[in-house]
Amino acid sequence: MTNSIREIEGMEVIFIIGSNTKETHPVIANRMLKAIRKGSKLIVADPRKIPLVKFSEIFLRLKPGTDVALVNGIAHVILKEGLDNKEFIKERTDGFDKWKKSLETFTPENASKITGVPKEDIIKAALLYGGSRKAGIFYTMGVTQHTHGTDNVNAIANLALLTGNIGREHTGINPLRGQNNVQGACDAGCLPNVYPGYQRVDMPMVKRKFEEAWNASLSDKEGLKSTEMMLSAAEGKLKALYIMGENPILTEPNVGHTREALKKLEFLLVQDIFLTETAALADVVLPATCFAEKTGTFINTERKVQLVRKAVDPPGDAKEDMWIISELSNRMGYAMKYSSSEDVFEELGSLWSALSGITYNRIRNNGIHWPCPTKDHPGTEYLYKAGFPRGRVSFTTVNYAPPAEPTDKDYPFVLTTGRNLFQYHGGSMTRRVAPIEAHAGEPYIEMNAEDAHRLGVKNGEPVKVKSRRGEIEIKVRITDRVSGGILFLPMHYREAAANVITTDALDPFAKTPEFKVCAVKIETF
Amino acid sequence: MKVTINGKTIEVPEGTTVLEAARMLNIPIPTLCHHPKLTPFGGCRMCIVEIKGAPRPLTSCTTPVSEGMEVITSSPELEDLRKTVLELILSDHPNDCMICEKAGDCTLQELAYFYGISPYNPPLLKGDKGGFLGERRVYGKRDGNPFIERDMEKCILCGRCVKVCDEVQGVEAIDFAYRGFKSKICPTFEKDLDCEFCGQCVAVCPTGALTGKMWALRGRQKDIKEVDTTCSYCGTGCNITLHVRRNEVIRVTSREDTWNEGWLCVKGRFGYSFINNPDRLKKPLIRIKDRSNCSSGSNGLNKVFKEVSWDEALDYTSQRLKEIKEKYGHDSIAGLSSARCTNEENYLFQKFMRAAVGTNNVDHCARL
Known part of the structure; x- marks a missing residue:
């Protein structure tokens, strides 16, 4: 995080993309709720209707793996509306003109076509984020666990540079780290x-x-x-x-x-x-x-x-x-x-x-x-106050490319994986905690009601989930958290391990696997 | 804004309540329903004070300070009223402190102690001379959830749980239902709790009405060692306090003055029993059965591994690593470290891989 958690209280706009904060970082979400009660506006971009959507001003329900198109679309509108921070761009960044040119095709219409988000919402989000000079972006693995994860992160960084929303109190880029240390x-x-x-x-x-x-x-x-x-x-x-x-x-x-x-x-x-x-x-x-x-x-x-x-x-x-x-x-x-x-x-x-x-x-x-270089230094709550370490930062041109494994006739569903509130990661710890196991000990896959109806499965019935790598048997949980054609599988359960299914396609730079998108099919019994 | 409380004057910002001003002056006012991190409610009437010019006592938690206000926090009349409030509450309370999880850490018990109120006082038993006797609330338990024990007969209807669930957690799992004597706090349609089980309600409950199910009969306040540390689940890094009895973590709480304000999630608050899980590895193990035809899982472990001493395990390991390094080179060895471990351990781990083995093949799960 370039900011501290304390600074969340005091952000005018909180833009969460690819983070189910209420379940994966619940106490940070508490701080966000506190900010919202004091008047902060929340934008949530996620393929799933995650719990924080309830508190959001704008919910951008994008198709998995289309983050670059969404963020570039928002940047396009910010530029068009003249909400860019010209002084910041001039003084602290490089490569603006070239990058600006690369955004021309990301009109709200085009971004909407790729992401499935209504163009009005893209414009609204752009006006809200671009209109604030105290806005924080929050993301987690929903952004990084893609074959275009590095692109996604760069697109987000561009957005912060465009508005100058970094390097001051209450504004910055905040990847939330998923493990204690x-x-x-x-x-x-x-x-x-x-x-x-x-x-x-x-x-x-x-x-x-x-x-x-x-x-x-x-x-x-x-x-x-x-x-x-x-x-x-x-x-x-x-x-x-x-x-x-x-x-x-x-x-x-x-x-x-x-x-x-x-x-x-x-x-x-x-x-x-x-x-x-x-x-x-x-x-x-x-x-x-x-x-x-x-x-x-x-x-x-x-x-x-x-x-x-x-x-x-x-x-x-x-x-x-x-x-x-x-x-x-x-x-x-x-x-x-x-x-x-x-x-x-x-x-x-x-x-x-x-x-x-x-x-x-x-x-x-x-x-x-940190950084805290001397014994009398108070520590550094937010980064880049005195400028960027390398002087100026460059805009990075990022273009949209689809995920590595698109859906097709044989594997028509997009499967995305992640954590739920109760279990933790591979489960070595939480699965040995009796009350957690009693409450959330059974694996499940989230499916939209319409898909379930079409497949003829009822809530709690088992199905087979198959990808090109493997298959698991798992019970269906019918929920409007996922929209049609999308399935969500928690990663915690060894008896229905998500990573039997997931693709080993990696981001070319970070070598992060694309856990958030792979193509699967469902077979009923 | 100037306010004088019990003859002491203090300047406070507009909007400060009388209770807050009194606490700034270190003047104690008893409270039950008030919680500094929640909106004031004025429900319990314990915090009443006399304000010059006001015809009757006012609740200090809901009364904002006005310029030149003069406040008295304790007088025979006020203490009498407070005592009556406590007597009324205790007349409808199980009073089973001896087997209550909260004994020793209960605000109601503490106030009863300071006001010298016992349910076994003759006035209370007889129901005359100022004591109270009457109907008692009796609730059937509806409590299938594995996290939170709800003993609603101990509930004093202070509403802290309702407020914390709404204001802090944004869940609104519970609320007041019914009216008057029948008032109670319950989930929708009086079903069992089905919420995020963050336990914030347990943390703010001033009595034994809400406790952790797994805390039962594991120890109360006596002989507990409290150790402040950092939660080991997600990257938020909440400050937690481990309650230890006989070398066992029996409870996890968080202090109100921590940066996370005492708030935790279900994993941080209730997910600690893996520490004492019987499956914990207790001895170094060396494989005795070939790996190629073994499946995963822990069946028939003693046929696969044998328990050995640390010396044997470490000698064998270092010898194997040296052999492999000799035969295939430094870069034929790699190390995967852990985001669960401390900085110190991670530092030593990479130092080991780089200086002792001689490779930069070291990583951890940051990408996963």
Whole structure:
């Protein structure tokens, strides 16, 4: 997020695209409701009639995978109505004219044709967002999990640049991160192309800095992304995989493929708190600790570093992950000696200035937003106050292209996947919580009443969902949350795993799989 | 705007209520229905005060301060009225504090304590000399949901749950129904709750009417260690407090003064029991059966894995990794880290992959 969660209260316009905030980030949605009660206007763009639609001024029900057309259409209207922020564009951006030209074809009429959103609504949304200088955009995987995810994000960034809605309090671009510490895992350098703090592995100076700090010789070759690791394992190139606290069998696209890939490894090491589907394939399983059993820090979606405190002892012989990694490293001949997690945090801070000013003591009561370069720095609630890091930012021309797997005669439904309110991701945690299982323990697929009627299925009846990759059996939930021709499948249930069905088509840049669109058919019994 | 309360003067912004002004001055006024994050209601009448010029006591939670206002928060008459209110409430209350989940953390119990009111006082039992005796509300339980225990006989109709459900959560799952003595709070058509189960209502309930089902008989306030930490579900990062008894997390709450204002969701509030789940891995395991013909699932685990010591597991692992590195090169090894783990663990993990193994093949689930 370029803003903090606090700043939501104070936004004039909240534009949510591809985020079911009320179910996936409920407490952020609470803050949005508070803002709406104080007069903020809400725009929701989503193929599904998600709970926040009830509070929206405008609901743009776009067809899955048509986000670029919608956002470009909105930008087209903002330009046409002269609502663009000319001063901001002149002072802080590049490439405006070229980009402007690329928008010519995205008239509301054309955008409406592609997205299925009435053109009046596109115009209304443009007037509302473009008319405000305190507007925030919020998105999640509904934007990124597409073969055009990077394009979608660029289109959104263009919109913020066009209106100058970034770099000030209460206005910015806010991807909501889906996991407690996905921000921190990125920040701490668990990415194949960068060291901690997004410092590139292929830059000699950076490499030298880390070689000196770590007293080791390092590789300047960019590594494999998670989705590429599975491909490499399947090809027999990757021989060993060390997995800490993930269950890729359920969470990577195309379950069958992932399972076969993992089976081909010569050595699979899994460190987890449960014997997950992935751990069951491992050569060695190491029992680790959960958040209540250790001390450390998480970084939330607004870049706030917060303390995690040990409350209970781990069960049996389970050990803290830090201890396990250090012991393993020592045995591999690379010494790791730390007396506490705070030691490790300080080392991270010494290598990345954005965290340099944060100490455990400073965040004892309240977290601090990075960047926080010095011990007396208050932290940074919103980014780009003093301008963009590279001076000026370029508009990126993005053109609409359809999803990788369009529907056809044989596979006439669009399937989109995601989370529901009660379960969490692969379910390793929530599916072991009795009340949650009692209430939301059964997999289901959301289907529109008309489709159900045409297929002759009633609410709660089982159907077969088939794609070109696989099939599952699942009960139908009839709801007006999805419109005709669209189905929604929650990702949490191993017995009807969404990723048996999903496509492994990836975004060419981010290598993010297209979980939000694939073509399926329904067979009744 | 200047206001004088019990002889102390304070300047407050327009729109401030008398109750808020009093709290700024650290002057206590008892309340039951008031909650600082919800709109005032004036229902319980505990917060009544005397205001110079007003013919009768006014509820301080709903009365805005006016210029030069003079307020008295405590007098024999006011305390008498407050006591009567409490006596009336307690005359229609189960008074089973000894087995109530909320005992020790109950606003009603606390006020009864300070006002010295016991249902076993002779006046209350006899129903004369200022005490009250009469019909009691008896409700059949309609409570199939697995999250929230609703003991409506303990409900004092303060309306906090109704307000929080509407104003904070935007769900409006419950409301007041019926009138007078028959008034009660219930979901539509008095059905069982079917809502987002965020538990905000449980968090604001001043009595034991609303509690977490899974909290029952796991421990109340005594011998509880409270540990402030950060929720481990989505990326919002709500501040939570784990209530620990005998090395077990028995309850999760959130303090009102946290950035998330004490609000949580169903997972954060009620989704903690995985911590103590019996399925937790407790010993390092080494595979003894070939992987190629095993299916997933945990059936016949002891035929697939054997439990080993940490030394054996770590020695074996490091030896295998060294062999593979030797034979196929650094880049034949990759690591998948976790967005569930801490920064410190993630930092060490990538350092391990880069410095100890020698590859940049390290990633996590950010794309999934």
